[in-house]
Amino acid sequence: xxxxxxxxxxxxxxxxxxxxxxxxxxxxxxxxxxxxxxxxxxxxxxxxxxxxxxxxxxxxxxxxxxxxxxxxxxxxxxxxxxxxxxxxxxxxxxxxxxxxxxxxxxxxxxxxxxxxxxxxxxxxx
Numbered sequence: 165x166x167x168x169x170x171x172x173x174x175x176x177x178x179x180x181x182x183x184x185x186x187x188x189x190x191x192x193x194x195x196x197x198x199x200x201x202x203x204x205x206x207x208x209x210x211x212x213x214x215x216x217x218x219x220x221x222x223x224x225x226x227x228x229x230x231x232x233x234x235x236x237x238x239x240x241x242x243x244x245x246x247x248x249x250x251x252x253x254x255x256x257x258x259x260x261x262x263x264x265x266x267x268x269x270x271x272x273x274x275x276x277x278x279x280x281x282x283x284x285x286x287x288x289x
Contacts, residue, residue, distance in 0.1 A: 172185050
C-alpha cells in the first residue's frame with residue numbers, strides 16, 4: 165500500500181501562485197509514477213499533470229501547460245505541483261495519485277490505484 169498526503173492548498177487571487185506537495189509513504193517512492201488530478205464542483209475529475217517513474221518525464225493537460233510544473237524529490241518521497249498565473253477556473257480540489265508500481269498511469273484516473281485525501285485550491289477573481 166501507498167499512503168499519499170497532500171498539502172499546500174489555499175485561497176489565492178487570480179494571477180497568483182501556489183505550490184502543492186504530496187508526500188508518499190509505505191513503498192519505494194522511486195518506483196512510482198505520480199500525478200495530480202483535480203475536481204471542481206459539479207464536474208468530473210480531470211488530469212492535471214503527471215511525472216513518470218523512470219526519469220522524470222512529464223505530461224500536462226492543455227489547460228495548464230506553461231503555467232503549472234510538476235516535479236519530484238525522490239529523497240523526500242514528495243511530488244510537487246507549482247501553479248503559476250492561477251485563474252478562477254483552476255478552483256478545485258486537487259488530488260495526487262499513483263498508479264501501480266513501475267507503470268506510468270497516463271491521463272485516465274482509472275489507471276491509478278492510490279489517492280490522497282485532496283487539498284482545496286480556490287482562486288478569486
